[in-house]
Amino acid sequence: MQEQFDVTAHNYDFVFKDSFNLFKNDIGDFLKVELPGIDSYLETEFAEIETNTERMDLNFKLEDGSILHLEEEIEVSVDDLIRFASYDLKLYNRYRDRIRTIILCIKGYPASEAAFDAGSLGYNTIVVNMSDKDGKEKLKELKEKIEKKEKINYLDLIFLPLMKSDQKMVKRVKETIELEKKLEIEKNLKNNIVALTFVLCDKFLSKQEISEIWRDYKMVKILKYAEEQGKIEGKIEGKQEEARLILMRQIKAKFGDTDNEIIALINEAELNKIEDLSEKIVTTNSKAELIDFLKH
Structure with a gap:
């Protein structure tokens, strides 16, 4: 089973490169943050960041030349901010462009910004409080829209498991994938939406839970298209x-x-x-x- 887990880690970038238009079209509406449009997807892997747990979540090049760095965390600590700052310095060293870091915080954060001041070095981020988004109500809303064949923001589906809920993360992921399977859209797009939901939540799941989802939803098959495109x-x-x-x-x-x-x-x-x-x-x-x- 370990070989299957590795597919997700190694092909993380491939999934997002193939699906970045979902973010390009809908990210501003989902985050409720004023941003320039997304121009392209940027890789998350650097030689200095080798493990899956130290992988940057998402990076996009914006139309004004700046870079959007998105991170997901259950809670935000100073240690997290220092880690994100180190990623941003690597991004800046490579691209020499302004970095905008936004943190999706699952349990919520008391302020709209998280920062630290290290004297000669200051660091600022924007926090999007996912606990303000009612996952149960959003699930109900999306079900109704999908049944009526109404237009939805696909990012509401992809990030649904990270919204406020009294259910365990693994159940939220499974419910979301079940709903995504009902989408009447082109097959590769549907597979990408399911794959994105899975890889964005995998760091919040245990190995056993990942194994369950992998087995039940045949993730190897779903990720195959993105893997081939990535090659x-x-x-x-x-x-x-x-x-x-x-x-x-x-x-x-x-x-x-x-x-x-x-x-x-x-x-x-x-x-x-x-x-x-x-x-x-x-x-x-x-x-x-x-x-x-x-x-x-």
């Missing part, structure tokens, strides 16, 4: 990363240390742009020329 995307991303590293070495060899603006532009550039620049760098005489080429 294809992974090959493309691997080639892009290799091309970026080669280009960075070329720039360093010709101009010395690479500045932050060039690093950011290379990280955002498509593969064909990187490959073109690798050829053009032979005749490029200044960093300004590099920046101009990457921007246009």
Whole structure:
């Protein structure tokens, strides 16, 4: 059974990459937080964060260039904030863009913000109190809308198990999946919604509970599509990363240390742009020329 648990951990990013449009369309309405639109999904894995328990939950690139970092916690402690801050520093080191961190707190938090002040380093987050959302009432509402074939916010379904309830988490997850199975939508979309519900709740479940859900709902089959998509995307991303590293070495060899603006532009550039620049760098005489080429 352990091999099955590993599929969820290894393919976490694949599930969200394939389903990020669900968040792009509905995240603002669900969170009730003013945000720019979502532009793309960002990976959650870093070399320095190796275990499933230390995985960042969700990251999105927003239309204004900033990054949305979403975390889910039962309660919020200073230790949690320090951990999230360390993730955000890794994100900032890689992308050099503003980070917006939002915490979905299951048991609630006394303020709309959670922060700490370490002197030269300050950290601020927004807290969305999931205990303000009545899971029982939301379940009833969603059932009625699905029966009437009315439009729903799919994120209300995906995050339903995290809302206020007197039931155990495993029962909430099972009830939600049962409801999701009744959706009259395209099969891959339905599978993605079920998979998202599962992977977003797995850290709040015991191994035995995960095993029950995995067995009862055939999660291996449901995640297969996202896994295959992830393998294809992974090959493309691997080639892009290799091309970026080669280009960075070329720039360093010709101009010395690479500045932050060039690093950011290379990280955002498509593969064909990187490959073109690798050829053009032979005749490029200044960093300004590099920046101009990457921007246009």
